[in-house]
Amino acid sequence: MQKTYNWGIIGLGKIARLFAEDLAKLDNARLSAVASRSQERADAFAKEFGAAHAYGSYEAMMECPELDVVYIATPHSLHHENTLMCLNAGFSVLCEKAFALNARQAEEMVNLARSRGLFLMEALWTRFLPTTTKALELIQADTIGRIQSVKADFGFKAPYDAESRLFNPALAGGALLDIGLYPVFLAYLMLGEPQEVHAAARIGATQVDEEIGMLFSYADGRMAHLHATLRAHTKTEAFLYGDKGTLHWHTRWHEPSNFSIIGEDGRPHNHYFEWATNGYSFEAQEVMRCLAEGRTESELWPLDKTLGLMRLLDRVRREVGLVYPGEVEG
Numbered sequence: 001m002q003k004t005y006n007w008g009i010i011g012l013g014k015i016a017r018l019f020a021e022d023l024a025k026l027d028n029a030r031l032s033a034v035a036s037r038s039q040e041r042a043d044a045f046a047k048e049f050g051a052a053h054a055y056g057s058y059e060a061m062m063e064c065p066e067l068d069v070v071y072i073a074t075p076h077s078l079h080h081e082n083t084l085m086c087l088n089a090g091f092s093v094l095c096e097k098a099f100a101l102n103a104r105q106a107e108e109m110v111n112l113a114r115s116r117g118l119f120l121m122e123a124l125w126t127r128f129l130p131t132t133t134k135a136l137e138l139i140q141a142d143t144i145g146r147i148q149s150v151k152a153d154f155g156f157k158a159p160y161d162a163e164s165r166l167f168n169p170a171l172a173g174g175a176l177l178d179i180g181l182y183p184v185f186l187a188y189l190m191l192g193e194p195q196e197v198h199a200a201a202r203i204g205a206t207q208v209d210e211e212i213g214m215l216f217s218y219a220d221g222r223m224a225h226l227h228a229t230l231r232a233h234t235k236t237e238a239f240l241y242g243d244k245g246t247l248h249w250h251t252r253w254h255e256p257s258n259f260s261i262i263g264e265d266g267r268p269h270n271h272y273f274e275w276a277t278n279g280y281s282f283e284a285q286e287v288m289r290c291l292a293e294g295r296t297e298s299e300l301w302p303l304d305k306t307l308g309l310m311r312l313l314d315r316v317r318r319e320v321g322l323v324y325p326g327e328v329e330g
């Protein structure tokens with residue numbers, strides 16, 4: 001008989017809600033516990049989603065007797081602390097992107113999970129979407145030939161609020177960790193570790209990057225052109241230019257319903273996808289598949305890839321002199 005996994009969620013904001021909606025659509029998942037800084041918010045969320053346990057602090061949830069895995073949905077600056085707490089309590093963890101502030105924190109999280117033999121994964125949901133799986137399959141089949149360059153952007157006009165998660169440096173706000181991570185992820189997934197990283201950023205009044213442009217070059221001459229901004233809506237598309245064709249992810253490319261392969265004849269061949277969830281069901285299913293198989297990491301997005309991505313984000317930040325308050329320089 002299929003096991004039902006008991007999930008907990010820490011931090012009951014926007015993404016927690018979308019994730020909880022998706023868990024409710026999965027037969028083998030149950031939202032068992034939620035934790036908030038506010039008991040009132042935890043009670044309301046638990047009532048809405050039918051969770052048995054509602055905790056008014058994150059620490060209190062560590063006493064929950066029936067959790068299999070905790071989803072961490074707090075701002076970037078708390079991922080390290082929240083993940084260590086859950087692992088120390090013996091829970092498996094799915095932690096939102098950006099996984100940590102920097103590679104040093106990420107290494108500590110990964111080392112603890114590995115030393116305790118517990119499952120840990122970065123909630124890089126785009127990696128688990130059917131579109132990504134299909135794109136990788138087509139690339140492997142040499143459909144567009146050898147990728148020569150990657151081009152990707154992600155931009156939206158965020159309402160300005162200096163205290164908000166997006167602009168507050170104490171919460172590790174800024175474009176890079178919130179949305180720039182996606183183009184960086186795509187370049188890293190497709191081309192690996194670049195030899196050179198160039199970047200320029202527009203640092204705003206709160207001292208976070210409100211816009212960032214990145215150019216990566218690789219030892220074999222290949223390139224990635226990447227852009228993210230909180231100041232304007234951009235097309236939010238991605239292109240993989242190969243020597244036999246192009247893979248064009250339509251907007252918004254990190255959660256697309258379709259992409260096109262444009263071959264040497266210049267004609268687009270479209271691939272359409274439909275799913276009945278917010279898209280977070282795929283990462284949740286990957287977690288439960290791994291737990292069922294006794295794995296402590298996902299082979300689709302292993303922890304070494306998470307560490308590689310964090311190191312790359314650190315390299316970009318060094319280029320633009322972006323340091324978060326209280327951060328120990330790595």
Ligand SMILES: NC(=O)c1ccc[n+]([C@@H]2O[C@H](COP(=O)([O-])OP(=O)(O)OC[C@H]3O[C@@H](n4cnc5c(N)ncnc54)[C@H](OP(=O)(O)O)[C@@H]3O)[C@@H](O)[C@H]2O)c1
Nearest residue numbers: 011012013014015016036037073074075076096097098165
């Ligand atoms: N995968 C995706 O598509 C996606 C989309 C959006 C965001 N994210 C990621 O998910 C995480 C949360 O984003 P979000 O958009 O859900 O943020 P959000 O709406 O601001 O929610 C974050 C939650 O964290 C908790 N929190 C703890 N300390 C906080 C503090 N000092 N300030 C603000 N909130 C605090 C709060 O919950 P309580 O008050 O209940 O404790 C808050 O509701 C981030 O890592 C973000 O990058 C991912």
